[in-house]
Amino acid sequence: MIKLSHVSKNFGHGKNAVSDLSFEVQAGETLVLLGTSGCGKTTTLRMINRLLIPDQGDIFIGEKNIREEVPENLRRNIGYVMQNTGLFPHYTVQENIGVVPQLLHWNKTHIRDRVWTLLQKLRLPPEQYAHVYPQHLSGGQQQRVGLARALAADPPILLMDEPFGALDPLTRISVRKEFKALDELNSKTIIIVTHDIEEAFELGNRICVMNEGRIQQLGNATELLFSPANDFVRNFLDKQRLELELKSLRLLDIWPYLNGTGETTGILLPGETSCWDTLENLTTSAATAIFRGENKHLDGNILMNAITAFKKTVSQHGHA
Numbered sequence: 001m002i003k004l005s006h007v008s009k010n011f012g013h014g015k016n017a018v019s020d021l022s023f024e025v026q027a028g029e030t031l032v033l034l035g036t037s038g039c040g041k042t043t044t045l046r047m048i049n050r051l052l053i054p055d056q057g058d059i060f061i062g063e064k065n066i067r068e069e070v071p072e073n074l075r076r077n078i079g080y081v082m083q084n085t086g087l088f089p090h091y092t093v094q095e096n097i098g099v100v101p102q103l104l105h106w107n108k109t110h111i112r113d114r115v116w117t118l119l120q121k122l123r124l125p126p127e128q129y130a131h132v133y134p135q136h137l138s139g140g141q142q143q144r145v146g147l148a149r150a151l152a153a154d155p156p157i158l159l160m161d162e163p164f165g166a167l168d169p170l171t172r173i174s175v176r177k178e179f180k181a182l183d184e185l186n187s188k189t190i191i192i193v194t195h196d197i198e199e200a201f202e203l204g205n206r207i208c209v210m211n212e213g214r215i216q217q218l219g220n221a222t223e224l225l226f227s228p229a230n231d232f233v234r235n236f237l238d239k240q241r242l243e244l245e246l247k248s249l250r251l252l253d254i255w256p257y258l259n260g261t262g263e264t265t266g267i268l269l270p271g272e273t274s275c276w277d278t279l280e281n282l283t284t285s286a287a288t289a290i291f292r293g294e295n296k297h298l299d300g301n302i303l304m305n306a307i308t309a310f311k312k313t314v315s316q317h318g319h320a
C-alpha cells in the first residue's frame with residue numbers, strides 16, 4: 001500500500017508544483033496519474049521514490065514513513081520506468097536489465113537466468129537481443145528493456161513515468177497490450193503517469209485527474225465519466241467521451257434499461273461485455289445479451305437508448 005498524506009512541493013519559484021496531495025493506492029492496484037503537462041505528475045512519482053523530498057506532508061509505503069527509510073532500501077522495493085527509458089548506452093541489453101540484481105550481489109548465473117526469462121516474456125528472444133546495445137533497438141524494444149530492467153529484482157511496487165510516451169501510436173497500442181498481459185505484473189502495486197486519456201482508462205483500476213498540482217478527482221472510469229467532480233474533469237474528458245463511455249459501460253451496467261425481448265438470436269454476449277465490443281459485434285451479426293440467466297435481444301437502437309436512459313438516471317440521481 002502506498003499512501004500520500006497532504007503532500008506539497010515547491011521548487012522555489014512561486015506556485016507549488018504539487019499542493020496538498022492525499023491518496024492511497026492499495027496493494028495490487030494500478031493507479032494512473034492523469035493530467036496535462038506541468039500538472040505535477042512526475043514530481044509526485046519522484047517523491048514516492050525519494051528522488052525528491054516533499055516540503056510538507058508524508059508518504060507511507062506499508063506502515064513505514066519513507067522519510068525514515070534509507071533511500072537505497074526503499075528503491076530496492078520500487079521499480080522505476082523512466083519516460084525516455086534511461087538505458088545506459090554503453091551497456092548491452094543484458095547488462096542494462098541486470099543493473100539492480102548486480103547491486104544486490106546476485107550471482108552471475110542467477111542474473112543471466114532472470115534476464116533471459118524477462119526477455120522471453122517481453123518477446124525479445126534473448127539469443128538475438130541480450131548482447132545488443134540499446135541504440136540498435138527500436139523505440140518499442142527499448143521501452144520493453146526499460147520495463148524488464150524495472151522488473152528485474154521483482155519489486156512489489158512499480159512506478160512508471162509516461163512509459164509509452166515516446167512510441168508512435170500503433171506501437172504504443174501493441175506495447176500497451178503486451179504490458180497488460182504480462183504475468184510479472186500480477187499483484188504488483190503500480191502507479192503510471194500519463195497525459196493520454198485512453199491509456200489511463202485502459203490501464204488504471206482508478207484514475208487520479210490532476211491540474212495545477214492538485215487532485216481534481218480520483219475514481220474509477222465510470223465515476224469520472226458519469227459523476228465528474230467539477231467542470232475541469234468534465235471538459236478534460238469531453239473530446240473522447242463517447243468512446244470512453246462505450247468502453248467503460250458494460251451490458252450489466254445498463255441491464256435495467258435494455259428493452260430487448262427475451263428471444264435468442266445470433267451470438268450470445270455475457271453481461272461483462274463492454275458496450276463498445278457489443279456495438280462492434282452488432283455490425284456483423286445479430287446478438288443477444290445474457291446476464292444472470294436472463295436473455296435480451298440486442299440491436300444498435302436498443303443499446304444506444306439504454307445508454308441514454310442510464311446516463312439520464314445517473315445525472316438525476318448520481319452514480320450508484
Ligand SMILES: Nc1ncnc2c1ncn2[C@@H]1O[C@H](COP(=O)(O)OP(=O)(O)OP(=O)(O)O)[C@@H](O)[C@H]1O
Binds near residue numbers: 038044
Ligand atoms: N527540478 C525542478 N526544478 C524546478 N521546477 C521544477 C522541477 N521539476 C518540476 N518543476 C516544475 O514543477 C511543475 C510540475 O512539473 P512536473 O514535471 O511534475 O509535471 P508533469 O505533470 O509531470 O509534466 P510533464 O508531463 O510535462 O512531465 C512544473 O511547473 C515544472 O516546471
